[in-house]
Amino acid sequence: xxxxxxxxxxxxxxxxxxxxxxxxxxxxxxxxxxxxxxxxxxxxxxxxxxxxxxxxxxxxxxxxxxxxxxxxxxxxxxxxxxxxxxxxxxxxxxxxxxxxxxxxxxxxxxxxxxxxxxxxxx
Amino acid sequence: xxxxxxxxxxxxxxxxxxxxxxxxxxxxxxxxxxxxxxxxxxxxxxxxxxxxxxxxxxxxxxxxxxxxxxxxxxxxxxxxxxxxxxxxxxxxxxxxxxxxxxxxxxxxxxxxxxxxxxxxxxxxxxxxxxxxxxxxxxxxxxxxxxxxxxxxxxxxxxxxxxxxxxxxxxxxxxxxxxxxxxxxxxxxxxxxxxxxxxxxxxxxxxxxxxxxxxxxxxxxxxxxxxxxxxxxxxxxxxxxxxxxxxxxxxxxxxxxxxxxxxxxxxxxxxxxxxxxxxxxxxxxxxxxxxxxxxxxxxxxxxxxxxxxxxxxxxxxxxxxxxxxxxxxxxxxxxxxxxxxxxxxxxxxx
Numbered sequence: 001x002x003x004x005x006x007x008x009x010x011x012x013x014x015x016x017x018x019x020x021x022x023x024x025x026x027x028x029x030x031x032x033x034x035x036x037x038x039x040x041x042x043x044x045x046x047x048x049x050x051x052x053x054x055x056x057x058x059x060x061x062x063x064x065x066x067x068x069x070x071x072x073x074x075x076x077x078x079x080x081x082x083x084x085x086x087x088x089x090x091x092x093x094x095x096x097x098x099x100x101x102x103x104x105x106x107x108x109x110x111x112x113x114x115x116x117x118x119x120x121x122x
Numbered sequence: 123x124x125x126x127x128x129x130x131x132x133x134x135x136x137x138x139x140x141x142x143x144x145x146x147x148x149x150x151x152x153x154x155x156x157x158x159x160x161x162x163x164x165x166x167x168x169x170x171x172x173x174x175x176x177x178x179x180x181x182x183x184x185x186x187x188x189x190x191x192x193x194x195x196x197x198x199x200x201x202x203x204x205x206x207x208x209x210x211x212x213x214x215x216x217x218x219x220x221x222x223x224x225x226x227x228x229x230x231x232x233x234x235x236x237x238x239x240x241x242x243x244x245x246x247x248x249x250x251x252x253x254x255x256x257x258x259x260x261x262x263x264x265x266x267x268x269x270x271x272x273x274x275x276x277x278x279x280x281x282x283x284x285x286x287x288x289x290x291x292x293x294x295x296x297x298x299x300x301x302x303x304x305x306x307x308x309x310x311x312x313x314x315x316x317x318x319x320x321x322x323x324x325x326x327x328x329x330x331x332x333x334x335x336x337x338x339x340x341x342x343x344x345x346x347x348x349x350x351x352x353x354x355x356x357x358x359x360x361x362x363x364x365x366x367x368x369x370x371x372x373x374x375x376x377x378x379x380x381x382x383x384x385x386x387x388x389x390x391x392x393x394x395x396x397x398x399x400x401x402x403x404x405x406x407x408x409x410x411x412x413x414x415x416x417x418x419x420x421x422x423x424x425x426x427x428x429x430x431x432x433x434x435x436x437x438x439x440x441x442x443x444x445x446x447x448x449x450x451x452x453x454x455x456x457x458x459x460x461x462x463x464x465x466x467x468x469x470x471x
Contacts, residue, residue: 012242016235016238016242019238020234020235020238023234027202027203033202034202036202037201037202040204041203041204041206041230041233041234041237042233042237042240045234045237045238045241046237046238046240046241049238049241049242049245050241050245053242053245058245059245059246059248059249060245
């Protein structure tokens with residue numbers, strides 16, 4: 001884990017705050033909040049903790065199969081995906097993550113797009 | 123402003139949800155804003171149990187009857203969020219009237235953080251287990267490269283101090299015509315054969331408390347008396363030598379390739395240390411090692427040669443033969459003996 005963004009930004013101490021804020025933002029968002037409304041709280045938190053930690057090179061491994069499985073039924077569109085990326089980017093910026101590092105993280109998110117977006121494009 | 127008015131203002135402004143309910147009919151007489159936000163405005167005639175869904179009637183009855191406070195948690199769906207509200211109900215008296223004081227605290231954030239810590243600690247624990255496994259693997263690997271006591275020193279201090287051992291015996295084995303065999307055989311076959319034989323040798327050395335130091339190509343080197351001192355170091359290596367030969371003889375009966383080996387024994391001082399920094403290897407040096415390696419060359423195929431000075435130690439348990447005096451490179455004129463297995467039954471260890 002040495003040298004990862006996870007370490008650079010102070011480990012779990014910082015990442016936990018990013019997770020919490022992202023969780024709030026996601027639930028508050030009128031565009032994508034409804035995707036999370038019916039998910040049980042502990043599961044959603046678990047999911048997002050692993051998601052953010054793995055994006056930053058923390059001690060989580062998030063397999064592509066699992067990612068695909070949890071999103072399959074949701075019919076997520078490219079617009080929804082973009083919205084999550086936008087919220088995440090804003091949350092990271094608020095926590096002092098540098099623009100370079102944000103773009104690294106967003107690249108990692110982008111690489112998962114095909115696993116998550118399942119709605120036919122409009 | 124009267125005290126009652128101040129109290130009411132206070133109750134309205136705090137972040138805790140508060141409501142007062144008549145014990146007699148469970149109807150509301152007061153509630154503040156947080157309460158209404160979480161459970162909705164109680165309508166006239168609505169009862170406590172209707173407003174707070176999920177409260178057990180027995181709990182409330184117990185509060186009214188014997189005054190023991192009720193503690194519980196209810197979940198409230200508010201927009202997209204599921205809030206977890208801790209509810210405490212206690213009994214109070216106002217004149218002749220019995221009231222129930224309902225206090226509600228929003229503990230959602232605590233539950234969320236608990237969930238996050240659970241999730242994170244599971245990940246960390248799994249990682250720790252993986253690291254532990256990795257550490258064990260590395261340890262097993264290093265234990266193949268050096269004796270345990272040396273490994274412990276290496277682990278604690280990061281270096282190994284070269285140690286002189288005064289009384290050490292060495293057994294060195296080398297195969298006859300190995301180069302020829304290797305040249306005309308598929309390398310994987312050669313390696314398979316060697317691996318097979320050396321694994322058997324390892325078991326033998328272990329059985330006699332010796333330590334295999336290394337193999338160099340087809341040569342096999344083991345010691346006794348280091349790093350742990352051993353009184354019977356001379357007999358220990360001789361036992362190994364005799365059993366190496368016996369093993370090969372038996373193996374040759376059932377295998378296409380007949381292996382022939384020469385064995386030299388040596389006795390005296392040796393220094394043991396880890397050599398190198400990046401590619402450490404535990405190695406031994408000293409007169410005893412030189413001796414074994416020189417004498418091995420002199421031995422007949424399937425024979426064992428030792429210096430005459432070891433005779434005294436070996437004579438009880440082995441058959442000793444005279445091998446004459448030889449000029450040994452680096453060691454000068456040496457009286458030598460041959461060693462073969464005793465006809466007596468072997469002492470079992």
